[in-house]
Amino acid sequence: MRIKTYMKQVRTKKIKIQPTQTIIQAMDNYLSACNWLSEIVFKTRETKTNKLHKLYYSTIRDKFQLQSQLTCSLFRQVSSTYRGMRTRKKWKLAVFKRPVLPICFRRDFNVSKRNGFTIWNQPIQMFSDLPDNHLKDSKIKNIKNKWYVILTYEIEIPDPKTNGTVVGVDRGIKRILVASTKSKNPLFVKGGRLESLRKNIRNTKSRVQAVGTRSSKRLLQRLDRKEKSVTEEVLHITSKTLAQYSESVSAKTVVFEDLSEGIRESSKSKGKRFRKQVHSWAYSSLLFKCKYKLEAKGISVALVDPKNTSRGCPSCGFISEKNRKGIKFNCKSCGYSNDADLVGSMNIRNRFISGLLERDDSEKSSRQSLIVADSLEDSATSHGSCTRGS
Ligand SMILES: [Zn+2]
Helix, strand or coil, rough: CCCCCEEEEEEEEEEEEEEHHHHHHHHHHHHHHHHHHHHHHHHHCCCHHHHHHHHHHHHHHHHCCCCCCHHHHHHHHHHHHHHHHHHHCCCCCCCCCEEEEEECCCCEEEECCCEEEECCEEEEEEEECCCCEEEEEEEEECCEEEEEEEEEEEEEEEEECCCEEEEEEEECCEEEEEECCCCCCCEEEHHHHHHHHHHHHHHHHHHCCCCHHHHHHHHHHHHHHHHHHHHHHHHHHHHHHHHHHHHHHCCEEEEEEEEHHCCCCCCHHHHHHHHHCHHHHHHHHHHHHHHHHHHCCCCEEEEECCCCCCCCCCCCCCCCCHHHHHHHCCCCCCCEEHHHHHHHHHHHHHHHHHHHHHHCCCCCCCHHHHHHHHHHHHHHHHHCCCCCCC
């Protein structure tokens, strides 16, 4: 029996909150106190946290009505700022302007069944769910008059699974992603809502751009933000769906195309399609979100060269641009036909598997190794000794 070990990983989640008067006041007081102490440290050149604490703790508590834990955090923050200057040999007066409050778990904030999420014992209204993981010291931020907690938490990442299926994923536009494995039903995530929203925003933008006034510039910025936030939300849901799918087909590895290089070089036709319609950040953001969620389930993520993955025939290996026509794939050599994005995901998956085998036996042609690979994967899936259920 294999012993399962877990690796800890720290993550953060930004959650919008309804601030209490106490929070708003604390932010003001904290910054004022930082700047007050900053002047003293600048003059005295005393940067030891303990010393500063001893000298000024009660003064600051009285003068700025600051919570005790915040006062402790303040000494750490100010002294580390000046210690940094000392090492860089650039001594100047530090001014604290960024509205960020450090908050300590269990001292400044807490979570309980009875009161929910509390900061300084006051219940806080939150606009999304708390992660149900082990919380750690976090922050409150004010960004453009909106308030957030930036929650830090710890998750346990299981060892990557050694047995299971391989899932291939094709990222696209009409379909944000298509995922497939050898035997189970594929997964299609459509991009309809995102696409139409983008189109709307783009139309509005081009009309607004023509105006060129100050208010139209503001509107443009707002539209940018809107596009980004809707995209983020859609990508979040998409990655969640993929993680669930991967778990349901007992995946050990999920394979994506490596588009960081591919967009520019090896896959010209695909690159063109992508560049035209989609920001590449959306693609990397999707990959990042998927990786995040998959690895938390012990499923590893692999990247393969995207070259020809949309043009090659998964049945006979024939490569031609003519094989693909929009949403349809039709092999000009053997007549194999299927959904074009699905074919993409199959090719991505096959490339990964043949890559594994080529490492074992470099003499086999990739086509041969593909066939062997599938039987290998099957045996691992059906006779695997430690395939885990969900
Ligand atoms: Zn073919």
